[in-house]
Amino acid sequence: MKHLINILDLSTDDIKELILIANDIIENPEKYALKCAGKKLATLFFEPSTRTRLSFEAAMLELGGSVIGFSEAQSSSAAKGESIADTTKTVNCYADIIAMRHPKEGAPTVAALNSQIPVINAGDGGHNHPTQTLADLLTIYREKKQFSGLTIGLCGDLKFGRTVHSLISAMSRYSDNKFVLISPDELKLPSYIKKDILNQNNLQYHETSDLQSVISDLDILYMTRVQRERFFNEADYIRLKDSYILTPDKLTHAKQDMCIMHPLPRVNEISVSIDDDPRACYFKQVLNGKYMRMALILKLLGVI
């Protein structure tokens, strides 16, 4: 494991190991406080971020390492027309590991091909977001104690939502999971994921636009934001943005132990009055993301 571009770069054994490391970090943080002393993480963020960038930075600082980087394309030489390959080769002279977010699908792959140091995909366009999936997996593991036999509802923008694409890929490798794909017609899961992941692995899935008709079946409800920045047309965004708004009354028929997840940021998808419901897991996901990124950095730097 040199780079993490796609969640499928990690075997299920790798994921098990990262979860064990993350759990040990949670229990014994002092053991890890100096593990990355003298190492530098570069966060190259060509797209806005709060959680992912700060989570990577907090992860590295809690491991005793340091952080350099930029948080918008405009403040990097990309604004002057520099290629991803050249930026990556440059950063190789300064850092030990890179976390890159980019609006173009495949950009972190190009970086990895031009890098001697590990590159982590921190979100590439509407494609993948493997470290959000690591956060999601630790959350599912801690809440459900298993990755199998779950009915997983994914709701909202399944077309552009990269967290959904990576989570489906990850969960497709465990047995007896069922996927319920809840979206407006225009925002359905791309057919390449249905073909390459769901059909290829003979997985059960069901598409609907009606959350209420399926909510009682779900063990996990993964809500997502409509991805405004990927739309060609603002009028379409405005028409679709409030397709799903989860309010307490809509949970009446949901299971008592259904896990409500969201990669955040939320816009209107989950009413704040749900935040105190014991089923709300989205702020736990944020914290779990930091621990999984710590585990990943340790693994990729080979210091564990």
Ligand code: NCD
């Ligand atoms: C997600 C992303 O960037 O894809 N956010 C995150 O990293 N937690 C989800 C989103 O922006 O909607």
